[in-house]
Every structure is written in C-alpha cells, then in structure tokens.
Amino acid sequence: MITDLVRELGAEVGLDLPAVHVTGDDPVLPSAFRVGTAAAATVGAVTAAVALVLRSERDRLAASKRSPDGFLGGGPPAPDAGRVPAERVTVDVREAAIAFRDERYFRIDGEAGGLWAPLSGDYRTADGWVRLHCNFDHHRDAALRALGLPLEADKEQVAEACARRMALSVEEAVTEAGGCAAAMRSRAEWDAHPQSAAVAETPLVAIRRLDHEGSGVPAPDPRGGATAAAGRPLEGIRVLDLTRVIAGPVASRTLAAHGADVLRVGAAHLPEVPGLVVSTAFGKRSCEIDLRTREGVAALRELVAGADVLIQAYRPGALAALGFGPEDLAAIRPGIVSVDISAYGTRGPWAGRRGFDSLVQMACGIAHEGGDGDRPVPLPAQVLDHSAGWLAALGALAGLLRRRAEGGSWHVELSLARVARWLDGLGRVDGGQVAEPDPSDLLDEMDAPQGRLTYVRAPGAIGDLRPYWTSPPPRRAEHPPAWW
Known part of the structure; x- marks a missing residue:
C-alpha cells in the first residue's frame, strides 16, 4: 500500500x-x-x-x-x-x-x-464540544472577548462560558472576533458542509x-x-x-x-x-x-x-x-x-x-x-x-x-x-x-x-546516505536578513 x-x-x-x-x-x-x-x-x-x-x-x-x-x-x-x-x-x-x-x-x-497555552483545549458546550486555540496571546484575547470574559479569565471561567452556549455559536463568535476555534463535527456533518x-x-x-x-x-x-x-x-x-x-x-x-x-x-x-x-x-x-x-x-x-x-x-x-x-x-x-x-x-x-x-x-x-x-x-x-x-x-x-x-x-x-x-x-x-x-x-x-x-x-x-542537520537551532534573529 x-x-x-x-x-x-x-x-x-x-x-x-x-x-x-x-x-x-x-x-x-x-x-x-x-x-x-x-x-x-x-x-x-x-x-x-x-x-x-x-x-x-x-x-x-x-x-x-x-x-x-x-x-x-x-x-x-x-x-x-x-x-x-x-x-x-x-x-x-x-x-x-x-x-x-x-x-x-x-x-x-x-x-x-x-506546547499548549493554559486556555487552549476542548470545551464542552450545551450541545457538544468546541476547541479553542489560544497559543498566541491575540488569539486568546479574541476568544475571551467573544465569550464575554475579562482578559484575565481562567480555564474554569472559559469552560463555564462555553457550557452555556452552542458549539457552532462559540466557533463563529470566536472566529468573527479574530480568534481560532472549531466545533466538533461528525464526518457526515463535515461532508455536508460547503467547505x-x-x-x-x-x-x-x-x-x-x-x-x-x-x-x-x-x-x-x-x-x-x-x-x-x-x-x-x-x-x-x-x-x-x-x-x-x-x-x-x-x-x-x-x-x-x-x-x-x-x-x-x-x-x-x-x-x-x-x-x-x-x-x-x-x-x-x-x-x-x-x-x-x-x-x-x-x-x-x-x-x-x-x-x-x-x-x-x-x-x-x-x-x-x-x-x-x-x-x-x-x-x-x-x-x-x-x-x-x-x-x-x-x-x-x-x-x-x-x-x-x-x-x-x-x-x-x-x-x-x-x-x-x-x-x-x-x-x-x-x-x-x-x-x-x-x-x-x-x-x-x-x-x-x-x-x-x-x-x-x-x-x-x-x-x-x-x-x-x-x-x-x-x-x-x-x-x-x-x-x-x-x-x-x-x-x-x-x-x-x-x-x-x-x-x-x-x-x-x-543507500547509505541519510538526512541530517549540520547546525543546531539558532537563537531568534541571530542572523542578518542576507544569504551566505
């Protein structure tokens, strides 16, 4: 195969x-x-x-x-x-x-x-589940605004806010606010989606x-x-x-x-x-x-x-x-x-x-x-x-x-x-x-x-040739923007 x-x-x-x-x-x-x-x-x-x-x-x-x-x-x-x-x-x-x-x-x-920020994760909603991606601060802040929460809100407050709403509602609100979210769909539901x-x-x-x-x-x-x-x-x-x-x-x-x-x-x-x-x-x-x-x-x-x-x-x-x-x-x-x-x-x-x-x-x-x-x-x-x-x-x-x-x-x-x-x-x-x-x-x-x-x-x-890296990861912005 x-x-x-x-x-x-x-x-x-x-x-x-x-x-x-x-x-x-x-x-x-x-x-x-x-x-x-x-x-x-x-x-x-x-x-x-x-x-x-x-x-x-x-x-x-x-x-x-x-x-x-x-x-x-x-x-x-x-x-x-x-x-x-x-x-x-x-x-x-x-x-x-x-x-x-x-x-x-x-x-x-x-x-x-x-690898994951504190607020990134899966949350139960009134009708299913939704995932919030909050690894970047501006995505986290967008999710909190969409949920009507203060920027210092914790995971428990986010869970409570999601539990009161429908999964698609959270997905759309967070997305419209500039954040990243996805409601859990079945394969049949996804197949029916225009995307x-x-x-x-x-x-x-x-x-x-x-x-x-x-x-x-x-x-x-x-x-x-x-x-x-x-x-x-x-x-x-x-x-x-x-x-x-x-x-x-x-x-x-x-x-x-x-x-x-x-x-x-x-x-x-x-x-x-x-x-x-x-x-x-x-x-x-x-x-x-x-x-x-x-x-x-x-x-x-x-x-x-x-x-x-x-x-x-x-x-x-x-x-x-x-x-x-x-x-x-x-x-x-x-x-x-x-x-x-x-x-x-x-x-x-x-x-x-x-x-x-x-x-x-x-x-x-x-x-x-x-x-x-x-x-x-x-x-x-x-x-x-x-x-x-x-x-x-x-x-x-x-x-x-x-x-x-x-x-x-x-x-x-x-x-x-x-x-x-x-x-x-x-x-x-x-x-x-x-x-x-x-x-x-x-x-x-x-x-x-x-x-x-x-x-x-x-x-x-x-053959005997294997891929490998000749140098370790550099420090952020360690080099000038130029070819060598």
Missing part, C-alpha cells in the same frame, strides 16, 4: 519517483487511522524525490565530462550519457511515525517544553507553472561548481521559510536535512511557541523582518531575488497584499518555487479562515470518530501538520526538478483540510490499543545555544 501511495504522490506533482523499499507496517501509534502509513508515504515520497535530485546531478556531472558544454554551459545531457544507477530508497514505518511526533520527544537539558465540498475539488498537492509554456529556459543551478555528486543532494539550494507553526517549519527543516540553505524569516512583533520554534529550526538560520515597513518589504524583495524556494503559511492573500503573491515572486525571481500552506484552502466559504491541525481535526470529523462521538479524541500526533510539511517539501522538490527540466517558475498549494481528507481515505486499522512506542533508538543529541538538545533524527535513506 505504501509503495503505491508513494507512486501516486509522485504522479500528483508530476514526478516519476523511484521505487521505495518499506519496512514495517501499521499500526504503530494508538489510533484507528493509518498514521504510520501516512507518515511513511510522505517521508518516502520526499526521500525518493531527493534521490531524483541526486541522480540528476550525478548524471549531469557524468555527462559534462562527455560534453564541452555540460549542464553549467546550458546544454542538457544526452539521455544515455553516463547515467548513474539509482541507489535504493528506504523508509521505515515506525521511524517515520515517530518523526511525526518529534515535538513530543524534544528536550532541552532533559526538560520538555510546553468540505470546496476542499474535495482541490488536489492534495496542487502544482502549476506560473509562466506560459515555452517561456524561459531551465533555471541555472545556483550551486555553480558544487554539485550533489560531490556534496549533499540539496547543497546550495536556497529556501526562505516564512512560517511559524509545524507544517511550514517541518517542510523547510526537511529540506535543510538534505543540505538546503534555509533562512527562517520571522518578525519581532509576531508571537511564537518557543518550544516548537526551537525543535523545528535545526539546520536553519534565523532573521527578522518587519513587513509593515518599507524597509522590511525591500529587505524581503532582496532575499527573494536570491532564493530558489519560498514557503509561507500566512492566511491566503496576506502576502499578495504586500506584493509577494506567487506571480509577484516569479517576477522578482524568475524560476522560484513558491509553496503556500493553509488550513482550509483558498476556495469555499472558509477560504482564508485561521486554523491549526487540532482545529481541522475537530472540524472535519477526525476528533469525533476518535472519541466515538462522545468526546473529542485527537490523533496521536499532529498528523495533518506533519503530513502537510512533508508534502510541501515534496512540492518544493517537484518544482525544482521541473524547473530544471522545463524552465519556468512554479507555484505549489496545499491545505490541512485536504490532507485530512487524504488521511481519511487511507482507511482504518485495528490500532486503538497499540502501546506507545519507545523512540530511544531514534533519538540523538546536539549542543545548542539553548542547551543540550535531544531530538528525533530525520527519517528515510538513499
């Missing part, structure tokens, strides 16, 4: 991926949903796509020895010129599943960080070329003389990461594990979840830019001009309003691959609605099924976030490979809600009583400015 899924994911983004050797099977984590299958399929697809990059580079290096032009001279190699045999791509289901919950195992000097229909009409990973066929030539390789044949598969590929919470950071962290240069762009005025920022920042640099200022916009334009990939998870339309929509990015840097991640997609009545993994699980029926409708029970990992992150990395790699073969700039889109639909379609497994796995053999340690870090190693392998 997993090998077929990998092939299907490759076809989704226009890649003929090499076969993946899979070890292990579901169930791995305690859930009826095929969490291990989703993890292994997405990790396997990305690893196979990296193998394509590696093979392409080695083929080009071999061909350049036969051709006076070679790749760097602009001429593609002959189809049979010095082709290097592919190394076996492998993925282990347990390893991938544990990587999907790496934030649970992450430690700083042996201590776990807090579900809009999500169903979109691809799992949508990818399109931004300029017309025949325009441009294959973009030059930014690595110059450094190639994957001599170094790491994505060595010299520049990635801008404009994301904050799990999905986007996982995507760029994955690319960094295969050698990409990743610059994470934050802002001093934007709130963050400290533990998640650190655990997803391996192998990256960190800078801050204030896009509310003219200077900040100019600084980002300069970074875009030197980038190969930009990953962003702002609400749909937010960056475009600042002059950084997909077409704008392609104009600034022809050949760029822009990747957009959203909660519910860009179509339908919820297009642009704020959302997070836990909220999408509530809205689309996953949490309802997990608790048999009596109470919400989430997945045993932030599966939608992690799947979306790996699929975003796959989309970025597909854009890079297709840019090389076809030229042009590329735009990739995906949403957590569409990932939820894909996960639901994988079927069920008898895994409700599976014991929690022991991750100890998959953990590693690294010294960092924050302390001694314990983390889950990056999964997947290409």
Whole structure:
C-alpha cells in the first residue's frame, strides 16, 4: 500500500519517483487511522524525490565530462550519457511515525517544553464540544472577548462560558472576533458542509507553472561548481521559510536535512511557541523582518531575488497584499518555487479562515470518530501538520526538478483540510490499543545555544546516505536578513 501511495504522490506533482523499499507496517501509534502509513508515504515520497535530485546531478556531472558544454554551459545531457544507477530508497514505518511526533520527544537539558497555552483545549458546550486555540496571546484575547470574559479569565471561567452556549455559536463568535476555534463535527456533518465540498475539488498537492509554456529556459543551478555528486543532494539550494507553526517549519527543516540553505524569516512583533520554534529550526538560520515597513518589504524583495524556494503559511492573500503573491515572486525571481500552506484552502466559504491541525481535526470529523462521538479524541500526533510539511517539501522538490527540466517558475498549494481528507481515505486499522512506542533508538543529541538538545533524527535513506542537520537551532534573529 505504501509503495503505491508513494507512486501516486509522485504522479500528483508530476514526478516519476523511484521505487521505495518499506519496512514495517501499521499500526504503530494508538489510533484507528493509518498514521504510520501516512507518515511513511510522505517521508518516502520526499526521500525518493531527493534521490531524483541526486541522480540528476550525478548524471549531469557524468555527462559534462562527455560534453564541452555540460549542464553549467546550458546544454542538457544526452539521455544515455553516463547515467548513474539509482541507489535504493528506504523508509521505515515506525521511524517515520515517530518523526511525526518529534515535538513530543524534544528536550532541552532533559526538560520538555510546553506546547499548549493554559486556555487552549476542548470545551464542552450545551450541545457538544468546541476547541479553542489560544497559543498566541491575540488569539486568546479574541476568544475571551467573544465569550464575554475579562482578559484575565481562567480555564474554569472559559469552560463555564462555553457550557452555556452552542458549539457552532462559540466557533463563529470566536472566529468573527479574530480568534481560532472549531466545533466538533461528525464526518457526515463535515461532508455536508460547503467547505468540505470546496476542499474535495482541490488536489492534495496542487502544482502549476506560473509562466506560459515555452517561456524561459531551465533555471541555472545556483550551486555553480558544487554539485550533489560531490556534496549533499540539496547543497546550495536556497529556501526562505516564512512560517511559524509545524507544517511550514517541518517542510523547510526537511529540506535543510538534505543540505538546503534555509533562512527562517520571522518578525519581532509576531508571537511564537518557543518550544516548537526551537525543535523545528535545526539546520536553519534565523532573521527578522518587519513587513509593515518599507524597509522590511525591500529587505524581503532582496532575499527573494536570491532564493530558489519560498514557503509561507500566512492566511491566503496576506502576502499578495504586500506584493509577494506567487506571480509577484516569479517576477522578482524568475524560476522560484513558491509553496503556500493553509488550513482550509483558498476556495469555499472558509477560504482564508485561521486554523491549526487540532482545529481541522475537530472540524472535519477526525476528533469525533476518535472519541466515538462522545468526546473529542485527537490523533496521536499532529498528523495533518506533519503530513502537510512533508508534502510541501515534496512540492518544493517537484518544482525544482521541473524547473530544471522545463524552465519556468512554479507555484505549489496545499491545505490541512485536504490532507485530512487524504488521511481519511487511507482507511482504518485495528490500532486503538497499540502501546506507545519507545523512540530511544531514534533519538540523538546536539549542543545548542539553548542547551543540550535531544531530538528525533530525520527519517528515510538513499543507500547509505541519510538526512541530517549540520547546525543546531539558532537563537531568534541571530542572523542578518542576507544569504551566505
């Protein structure tokens, strides 16, 4: 099943991926949903796509020895010129599943960080359940205003306020106030929702070329003389990461594990979840830019001009309003691959609605099924976030490979809600009583400015080549907004 899924994911983004050797099977984590299958399929697809990059580079290096032009001279190699045999791509289901919950195992000097704010959680309402996401202070304050509570209200007061109202009423009031909430729906209720229909009409990973066929030539390789044949598969590929919470950071962290240069762009005025920022920042640099200022916009334009990939998870339309929509990015840097991640997609009545993994699980029926409708029970990992992150990395790699073969700039889109639909379609497994796995053999340690870090190693392998991070998470805004 997993090998077929990998092939299907490759076809989704226009890649003929090499076969993946899979070890292990579901169930791995305690859930009826095929969490291990989703993890292994997405990790396997990305690893196979990296193998394509590696093979392409080695083929080009071999061909350049036969051709006076070679790749760097602009001429593609002959189809049979010095082709290097592919190394076996492998993925282990347990390893991938544990990587999907790496934030649970992450430690700083042996201590776990807090992942949830005090008011974040599930609340019983007069007719069901609702989840409030209050990890950011402004989302917390919006929820409290919507519930008619003072800003110093505690969890008990929030529970009392929710208990007096209907779940959908709380969801809408909090959303209208600028907060983040989701009522628990059954799958049937979600299927009847117009947003579900809009999500169903979109691809799992949508990818399109931004300029017309025949325009441009294959973009030059930014690595110059450094190639994957001599170094790491994505060595010299520049990635801008404009994301904050799990999905986007996982995507760029994955690319960094295969050698990409990743610059994470934050802002001093934007709130963050400290533990998640650190655990997803391996192998990256960190800078801050204030896009509310003219200077900040100019600084980002300069970074875009030197980038190969930009990953962003702002609400749909937010960056475009600042002059950084997909077409704008392609104009600034022809050949760029822009990747957009959203909660519910860009179509339908919820297009642009704020959302997070836990909220999408509530809205689309996953949490309802997990608790048999009596109470919400989430997945045993932030599966939608992690799947979306790996699929975003796959989309970025597909854009890079297709840019090389076809030229042009590329735009990739995906949403957590569409990932939820894909996960639901994988079927069920008898895994409700599976014991929690022991991750100890998959953990590693690294010294960092924050302390001694314990983390889950990056999964997947290409022959003897395994992904890894060469640097620890940086301090926030440790680096200037510039490429290196």
